[in-house]
Amino acid sequence: MKRALITGITGQDGAYLTEFLIQKGYEVHGIKRRASLFNTQRIDHLYQEEHVKNRKLILHYGDLTDASNLVRIIQKVQPDEVYNLAAQSHVAVSFEAPEYTSDTNAMGTLRLLEAIKMLGLVEKCRFYQASTSELFGKVKETPQNEETPFHPRSPYSVAKLYAYWIVVNYREAYGLYACNGILFNHESPLRGETFVTRKITRALARIFLGLKKFVSLGNLDAKRDWGHAKDYVEMQWLMLQQNNPDDFVIATGVQHSVREFVELAANELGILLKWEGEGVDEKGIVDRIKPSKIEQRQNLDLGQKANILKPGDVIVRVDPRYFRPAEVKTLLGDPAKAKNMLGWEPRISFENMIQEMIQYDLEEAQRDHLCKQEGFKVCNFYE
Ligand code: NDP
Numbered sequence: 240m241k242r243a244l245i246t247g248i249t250g251q252d253g254a255y256l257t258e259f260l261i262q263k264g265y266e267v268h269g270i271k272r273r274a275s276l277f278n279t280q281r282i283d284h285l286y287q288e289e290h291v292k293n294r295k296l297i298l299h300y301g302d303l304t305d306a307s308n309l310v311r312i313i314q315k316v317q318p319d320e321v322y323n324l325a326a327q328s329h330v331a332v333s334f335e336a337p338e339y340t341s342d343t344n345a346m347g348t349l350r351l352l353e354a355i356k357m358l359g360l361v362e363k364c365r366f367y368q369a370s371t372s373e374l375f376g377k378v379k380e381t382p383q384n385e386e387t388p389f390h391p392r393s394p395y396s397v398a399k400l401y402a403y404w405i406v407v408n409y410r411e412a413y414g415l416y417a418c419n420g421i422l423f424n425h426e427s428p429l430r431g432e433t434f435v436t437r438k439i440t441r442a443l444a445r446i447f448l449g450l451k452k453f454v455s456l457g458n459l460d461a462k463r464d465w466g467h468a469k470d471y472v473e474m475q476w477l478m479l480q481q482n483n484p485d486d487f488v489i490a491t492g493v494q495h496s497v498r499e500f501v502e503l504a505a506n507e508l509g510i511l512l513k514w515e516g517e518g519v520d521e522k523g524i525v526d527r528i529k530p531s532k533i534e535q536r537q538n539l540d541l542g543q544k545a546n547i548l549k550p551g552d553v554i555v556r557v558d559p560r561y562f563r564p565a566e567v568k569t570l571l572g573d574p575a576k577a578k579n580m581l582g583w584e585p586r587i588s589f590e591n592m593i594q595e596m597i598q599y600d601l602e603e604a605q606r607d608h609l610c611k612q613e614g615f616k617v618c619n620f621y622e
C-alpha cells in the first residue's frame with residue numbers, strides 16, 4: 240500500500256486529493272495546523288477514530304514554518320509521495336502579510352525538500368509542488384504554457400516563484416522525482432469563502448434568501464481560466480505516476496471575467512442583471528427575475544423568494560477595498576502538454592461548476608434562513 244503525505248490537507252485541494260487517494264487505496268497522512276477552533280470540516284467525513292485499525296487517514300499537527308516538526312513527521316511517515324499544498328494562498332492577503340507568506344510558501348517548500356534529502360528519502364519519495372498561474376502575473380504572451388516567462392505581481396507569487404525554482408533545483412541537483420503543477424484557478428463548493436468565485440456564489444445565495452442586501456467586489460474585469468478542483472487534483476497525482484518528473488500547466492484553455500461569473504451565478508438563481516456606472520461607481524442591478532428558474536428551486540421552499548428581490552435592486556457594488564496594489568488582469572492557460580503527455584482532459588464544465596456551487600451555497604443559506612426564522616442569531620460573515 241502506498242503512503243502519501245499531504246501538507247495543506249484541510250484546504251480545498253487537500254480535501255479532494257485525500258478523497259481521491261483513499262479511493263486509489265493509499266494510506267493518507269496529512270499535516271494540520273493547530274488552531275483555536277476545529278479546522279478539519281472539509282475532511283471530517285473521511286476521518287476515522289484513533290482506535291480504528293488500518294485507518295486510511297492519519298493527521299499530524301505541524302506547520303510549514305517549523306523545520307524540526309517537518310523532519311519528525313516525514314521520518315515517522317516515510318511517505319512514497321509528498322503533496323505540498325500548504326500555503327498562505329490568498330493573493331490579496333499576501334500584500335498585508337508578505338513576510339509570513341514568504342516564510343510559508345517559499346521557505347516552507349525548501350524545508351520539506353531538505354527534510355526529504357536529510358532523511359535519505361530522495362530515492363523513495365516523489366514530490367508534488369502546488370505551483371500557480373500567478374507566476375505569469377503580468378503576462379508576456381497568451382495563452383500561457385510551460386515556456387512562458389514569469390513575472391509575478393504579489394508577495395504570494397514571488398514566494399511561489401522561489402518554490403518553483405527550488406523544486407527544479409532539487410530535481411536537477413539531487414535527482415529527486417519532483418514536479419511543479421502550474422495550476423490555473425480551480426474552484427468548487429469547498430473553495431475558501433474569500434476567493435472571488437465562492438464569495439459571489441455564497442453572497443448571491445444569501446441575497447436570494449433575504450439574508451444579505453448586496454455584495455461588494457473589486458475588479459470585475461479581471462479574467463481567469465477557471466476549472467474545477469476535483470478535476471485538478473487528479474492531475475496532481477498523475478504527475479507523480481510518470482517515468483520522469485516534469486512540470487505541467489493545468490488549465491481549461493477558456494477564460495471568463497469576474498463580471499461574467501457574477502452574471503452566470505445570478506442567472507442560475509433566476510436573476511438577470513444589468514450593469515450601470517463605471518469604475519468604483521459600477522453596480523449590478525436586478526433587471527428581471529426568471530420565474531422558470533425560480534420554480535426549479537421550489538424544493539428549497541423558496542416560493543416567496545422571487546418577491547424579496549425586484550427589478551431595480553442593487554445587488555453588486557464595486558468597492559476599492561478589493562482592488563489590489565498590483566493586479567493580475569488576465570490569465571489563460573494552454574494545457575496541451577498535460578493533454579498530450581498525461582492524457583488529461585477536464586471533465587466538469589464552467590457552467591456545471593457554477594451550478595454546483597450555487598446549489599451548495601443555497602443549502603447553506605437556507606439553513607441560516609431557517610435559524611433566523613426560529614429566532615436564532617445568524618452570524619455576519621467577513622468577506
Ligand atoms: P487553501 O487556502 O484552501 O488551503 C491552504 C492549506 O494550507 C490549508 O490546509 C491551510 O491550513 C494550509 N496552511 C496554510 N499555512 C500553513 C502553514 N504555515 N503550515 C501548514 N499548513 C498551512 O488552498 P487551495 O486548496 O485552494 O490550494 C492548494 C495549494 O495550491 C496552495 O498552495 C495554493 O497556493 C495552490 N494553488 C491553488 C490554486 C487554486 O485555484 N485553488 C491555483 C494554483 C495554485 P488551514 O486550513 O489551517 O488554514
Ligand code: GDR
Nearest residue numbers: 328330371372373423424433434435436456457458461561
Ligand atoms: P486569485 O483568486 O487572486 O486569482 O488567486 P481570487 O479569487 O482571489 O481573485 C481572482 C480575481 O478576482 C478579482 N476580484 C476579487 N478577488 C477577491 N478575492 N475578492 C473580491 O471581492 C474580488 N473582486 C474582484 C481579483 O482582483 C482577481 O483578479 C487564486 C488563489 O487560489 C491562489 O492561491 C492561486 O495561486 C491562484 O488563484 C491561481
